[in-house]
Amino acid sequence: MASNAHHDVVVVGNGVVGSSIAFELSRRGARVARIGEPNRKYAASTASGAMLGCFGEVTTALLATEHGRAKLAVDYEARGLWAGWAELLADVAADERALVTSRGTLVMLNSTGSKAVDTGNFQAIESTLRTYDEPYERVDPQDDAWLAPNDLHRSLLGLYIPGERSVDSALLLTKLDAALRNTSGTIVDGRARVLVTQGDRVTGVALDDGTVVGGYTVIVAAGATSLDLLATFEDVARRVPPMVSGYGVSVVVETPDGRVPDSVLRTPNRSFACGLHCVPRADGSLYIGATNIISPDPGSTRC
Template identity: 30%
Template sequence: MKKHYDVIIVGGGVIGSSIAFHLSKRNYRVLVVEKGALAQKASRAAAGMLGAQNEIGEDSPLLSFARKSRAMFPALAEELQFLSNINIELIQSGIIKVAQSEEEVAHLRAIAAFQEKIGEKVEWLTTKQVKEKEPELSEAVQGGLYMPNDGQVSAPLLSKALAQSAAALGTDFLEYTEVQELIQDNNRISGVRTGTDSFFASNVIVAGGAWSKDIINKTGISLETYPVKGECFSVQTHERMITSSIFSSGGYIVPKSGGRLIIGATEKPHTFDESVQLDGLYQLMAQALNIIPALKNAKWEKAWAGIRPQTGDGLPYLGEHPHVKGLFVATGHYRNGILLAPVTGLLMADMIDGKAVHHPFSINRTPYIKEVNR
C-alpha cells in the first residue's frame, strides 16, 4: 500500500466519504482511514431525511448551507449511480411537519410565512387537507406544514455509494485501522500514525463524527462536541401507509420501499452506548401510534441506535486548525449529516484547493473552542 498521499481523511462515514469523493474528482491522491467498517455508525443508523426546511430553524446559519446541499442531490444521485451502480433511493415526495396543539399550529404557520418569504415552496394544510393527503393520519393531527422539496434517501446506500464512487476515482480505503497519532513537524501536519504503520500527507482531515474530539484533543485545543445517542426502529406493513415523511415534535415516520417504515429518533446526550433501551422505544411507539393508529397492525422488523456528534452551538466545525497548518476538521453535523454531506464534501475540497471560503462554521469560533495541555 502507498505511504504518501495528498490528503488523508480520518473517518469513513458519510462525511469522510463525501470529502474523499469530491477530492478524488479533482485528482487528489486520497487515503481514508476508518477504525471500523466503512459507512457504519451514525451514517448507517440515519433515516435519511433531507429536511432542509423541516430540520433547520429560520434563524440558523445552517439554513442556506442546507438548501444548497439539498439542491445537489438529484445530480449527485445520477453520478453515484454511474460510478458505483448504487441507487441511493432519492425520493422527493416531501415532508409534512404536523401540529398536535394550538401552540404548534401557530408556530408552524409562522414558519410557513417565513419560508414563503425566502422563496421556498411550502403549504399549510388544514386538518382536512392533511387527511386528504395522508388518510392514515389520526384526528390528533391539527394541521401540517407540507414542504414538497424536502425528501429522503437511503442513508446506508448513500454512504456506501460515496465510498465506492471515491474508490472508483482512485481513493484508497483502510478499514479496521485506528489513527493513534497525528504526525506534526513545527506546527505543520505531515501524516498519521496507526498502531502498525505511518502514512504521510500535507493535508489531514479529521471527519470521525462523535469520535473526532479524541483526536483533536491531542493537538492543543478542545472542540465543544459531545455524543448524542439516537434510537430508531423499523416495521413492515402490507400496504404503503404514507407517501410523505411525517415529522412531529415527538419524532418522525419515514416511508421506505416495500412497505417499510423507519420510526425515530430519541435524543440521549453524553453517551457512546449503542444499546437500545425500552424506554426510548416505548416513547417512539406511543407517538407513532398516536399519529398513525393503523401501525398497531404493522410487523416488527428491528431496532438500532446511532451516535451523532453535537456541538455547543449546534453548528458543525468545518475548517483548518488554528495552530497546525494543513490539519482540517469536519464534524458536528448532529442530525443533518446525510443532508449536509454533499455540500460539506464540496466545501472541504475547496479548502484543500486553497480557495477563499467564507462561512460561519470555523473551528476557531469562541467560546466553543479552548486550549488544552498536550
C-alpha cells in the same frame, strides 16, 4: 509499524461527511486514503432517517441568531445542489439505483405538545417557507389515507413541502465507497488512534494496530471523536466548537399490509431532536425515529 506516506490527503471518518469529502477530492485528482471502522456500532450515518431537507428543521432558536440564519442559508443552498451531485455520484459509482425514497415531507402539528416549542417551531417553519418563497401547502393530516392516529392525539394541522425529501442512507454510503474506489481512492478499515506529527506539521494518522497512514494533508471528519484526535493541538482544539454525541431511538419495520406513506411524516424539532418522524425506505420498509439525548462520550449512553 508500517508507513504509507504517498497520499495527498488522508480523511479520518467514513460517515457521510468524511466519505463525501474523500470522494470529491479523489475525483478531482488527489490521492486520497479514507480511514474508518466498518460497521461502527454508534455510527450516525447508518442509523439516521436521512431526511433531505432544511425547512423541516427550522426552529425559533435557529432563526433567533445570525449564526443560525447563516446555517439555514447554507442548508438551503446545499439542498439545491443535491440532485446534480447525486447524478454525478451515480455515474462515478456506476450505480443507477435511486437514492431518493420519498415524494415530499408532511410536517404535522400534534395536539399534544407545548405551545412555545411545538406550535412556535411549526410557525417558524411556515414563516421561513414564505421568506424563501418555497412551495408548500397547508393540509389536514386527517385527509392522509395512510394515517390512523389515536383520536385523542391526532394532528390537526400540517404543512406539505414537496421539495423536502429523504434518501436511503445505506445506499448512499455504498455508492460513496464505490465512487472512491473507482477514482483510485484507498479505503482503510481501521480506527484512528492519534495524529502523527513532524515538527509543527501533521504527517499522518496512526491506527490502533500500529499502522501509520501518511499524507501531506489530514482532514478530521470523525464526528464527536474528532476532538479526541485534536486534543494534543491545544490551539486548534480551542477554535473548534464542542461536539457531543446524540442518541435517539429508531426502528425499521415492515407494515402488516406492506403499505408505507409516500412522503416523510414528521413533527417539528424539539430540544436537540428532529421530532417524531416516519421515513419510507426504497425496499418498502419504514424507518421510525424519535427522541434525542446528548452525551459527551460516544457509546456511553443507552436509550
